[in-house]
Amino acid sequence: MSEQQTFFSNLKCRECGRLYPKEAIHICEFDFGPLEAAYDYDLIAKHINRDVIASRPQTMWRYRELLPIDGSPTVGAQVGFTPLVRADRLAKHLGVDELYIKNDTVNYPTLSFKDRVVSVALSRACELGFKIVACASTGNLANSVAANAAAAGLTSYVLIPANLEKSKIVGSLVYGTQVIGIEGAYDQVNRLCSEIAGKYGWGFVNVNLRPYYAEGSKSMGFEIAEQLGWKLPRHTVIPMASGSLLTKIHKAYKEFIKVGILEEQPFSVHGAQASGCSPIAEAKKKNSDIVKPVSKPDTIVKSLAIGTPADGYYAIRSMNETGGSADDCTDEEVIQGIRELAEYAGIFAETAGGVTVACARKLIESGKIPRNESIVLCITGHGLKTQEAIHGHCGEPRVINPSLREFEALIANDAAVLQTQN
Amino acid sequence: MPIQVRIPAPLRKLTNEQELVPATGANIGEVLTNLNTAYPGLFERICDESGNVRRFVNIFVNDEDIRFLEEKATPLKEGDEISIVPAIAGG
Numbered sequence A: 001m002s003e004q005q006t007f008f009s010n011l012k013c014r015e016c017g018r019l020y021p022k023e024a025i026h027i028c029e030f031d032f033g034p035l036e037a038a039y040d041y042d043l044i045a046k047h048i049n050r051d052v053i054a055s056r057p058q059t060m061w062r063y064r065e066l067l068p069i070d071g072s073p074t075v076g077a078q079v080g081f082t083p084l085v086r087a088d089r090l091a092k093h094l095g096v097d098e099l100y101i102k103n104d105t106v107n108y109p110t111l112s113f114k115d116r117v118v119s120v121a122l123s124r125a126c127e128l129g130f131k132i133v134a135c136a137s138t139g140n141l142a143n144s145v146a147a148n149a150a151a152a153g154l155t156s157y158v159l160i161p162a163n164l165e166k167s168k169i170v171g172s173l174v175y176g177t178q179v180i181g182i183e184g185a186y187d188q189v190n191r192l193c194s195e196i197a198g199k200y201g202w203g204f205v206n207v208n209l210r211p212y213y214a215e216g217s218k219s220m221g222f223e224i225a226e227q228l229g230w231k232l233p234r235h236t237v238i239p240m241a242s243g244s245l246l247t248k249i250h251k252a253y254k255e256f257i258k259v260g261i262l263e264e265q266p267f268s269v270h271g272a273q274a275s276g277c278s279p280i281a282e283a284k285k286k287n288s289d290i291v292k293p294v295s296k297p298d299t300i301v302k303s304l305a306i307g308t309p310a311d312g313y314y315a316i317r318s319m320n321e322t323g324g325s326a327d328d329c330t331d332e333e334v335i336q337g338i339r340e341l342a343e344y345a346g347i348f349a350e351t352a353g354g355v356t357v358a359c360a361r362k363l364i365e366s367g368k369i370p371r372n373e374s375i376v377l378c379i380t381g382h383g384l385k386t387q388e389a390i391h392g393h394c395g396e397p398r399v400i401n402p403s404l405r406e407f408e409a410l411i412a413n414d415a416a417v418l419q420t421q422n
Numbered sequence B: 001m002p003i004q005v006r007i008p009a010p011l012r013k014l015t016n017e018q019e020l021v022p023a024t025g026a027n028i029g030e031v032l033t034n035l036n037t038a039y040p041g042l043f044e045r046i047c048d049e050s051g052n053v054r055r056f057v058n059i060f061v062n063d064e065d066i067r068f069l070e071e072k073a074t075p076l077k078e079g080d081e082i083s084i085v086p087a088i089a090g091g
Helices: A041-047 A050-054 A060-066 A088-094 A114-127 A140-152 A166-173 A186-200 A210-215 A218-227 A244-258 A279-285 A312-322 A331-345 A351-365 A383-390 A404-421 B009-015 B028-038 B042-046
Strands: A008-013 A035-039 A084-086 A099-103 A132-136 A155-161 A178-182 A235-239 A268-274 A326-329 A375-379 B003-006 B020-023 B057-061 B081-086
Touching: A035 A210, A041 A060, A041 A244, A050 A218, A060 A114, A060 A218, A084 A218, A088 A099, A088 A331, A088 A351, A099 A218, A114 A132, A114 A140, A114 A210, A132 A140, A132 A186, A140 A155, A140 A166, A155 A166, A155 A186, A166 A178, A166 A383, A178 A186, A210 A244, A218 A244, A235 A244, A235 A351, A244 A268, A244 A312, A268 A279, A268 A312, A268 A351, A279 A312, A279 A326, A326 A331, A326 A351, A331 A351, A331 A383, A351 A375, A351 A383, B003 B028, B009 B042, B020 B028, B028 B042, B042 B057
Parallel strands: A099 A375, A132 A155, A155 A178, A235 A268, A235 A375, A268 A326, B003 B081
Antiparallel strands: A008 A035, A084 A099, B003 B020, B057 B081
16 A cells, blocks of 8 residues: 555535645635545545455554545554444344444543544644644543644643533543633534634644544444445434534445445435434424524533534435434433443443434334344443433442341342342 | 624625625615625625525624524614624534
8 A cells, every 4th residue: 555645635615616725724715615625536446445454454544545634644543443333132122123333432542433533633733734733622522632632742722611521521631631611602612712723823623624633533434334244234323413423424435335345225324413402403304404503502412512513514415315314312311322222232322322322212213214224323432421411310339238148138139029020 | 873794804805804894785685785886706705606695604683693584585774783604613
């Protein structure tokens, strides 16, 4: 493989198609549409195939030709290739035949899918010469920027809503990053970051580096296809905050078909949101592509609480193009979803994972996902990060004295309960 | 008091770097057309070939998004403030 050969040629406006140089810019000067990496797919098709990919190390960078950096990755070279787990007990519980969990709760190094996007954004930031990197974040992104910047020796600033879960705040502070808590919702943090990015010239991974950053999410889609044995799941259920992950998994599936790694095949991408902040799901359910902003998100699912989702329109378009659907679920359903995933698949997900499970259940029960077709649930972050959301909802330990007699009394009681259940 | 229109930084080249410009018109559509007479080229940056407001441009009348009012037919009165705001990326 020619590591130094560049397969991505330009940035391109998603609205009007105007081409731009590969710099730290993210909006079309003409119509304000978002810029996206453009690739030379004919060249890529000549360089990669299933065997070439399979021979490479098990990280997200085995799909390097389809990721927007010039050289070799310098940040996050070990990220990705998380397990795709066949979850038969959960499948039976939900009443479906074939169910898999794409388990990004164990992504390296910060236990969420955000390591994928940060790896690309910071590798590109280094290529562009940035010394200070930053982000607006609901928590997971902040953790990942802080950790990966520390490893790479970059100075970092992470801006977050001040009321985030404690574990997500500590999970940034520990890396020595500058954590700035903003008294406001994520959308206000985001607006402030746009102003700072313009004024200070820092590399904001999800503002001026967003065209590079967002592409990192594709690696989740590439991995799902490879791990399923080089085919696509008929249904993929994806949590939506800005909507970017959903659009990029859709793009990944299409790119694998475009470069000849997969044959044409039907697939649907479905979106999941929490009812307390579900602007994309609401628009999709109304069959509209106008996403009405939510000014005051109100949900325990803070990582999805984006009231003005930047990729809402494109997420709806991806769902429409693939025959997908969207749904949303209450906080109680989120907690139930977290518990089901833990009890039936042994995976402890953060609140966004509860949203994915709960919405998948609704889509299955409403017939939008047929019970006999293959399903992948994208589980994007670890439950240890949002423990306070489920605190008190999964029981308490039973405390006894260090006495065999007390233990035997407890077990005898359990055995009696078990017997009545059987 | 005339209608005031707040121009975002990327479009100020067209308004001689003015951030706030006065305008006339009974509704948003008329204001945009009239603004284009004063500042040629402004209209095509805000609206597409069919004359609809571009997807990544938001127009607010007194802080209310016109998509949830009457879009370009949203009526205006003296003293209204219109803001033209490019959509924000992020997340």
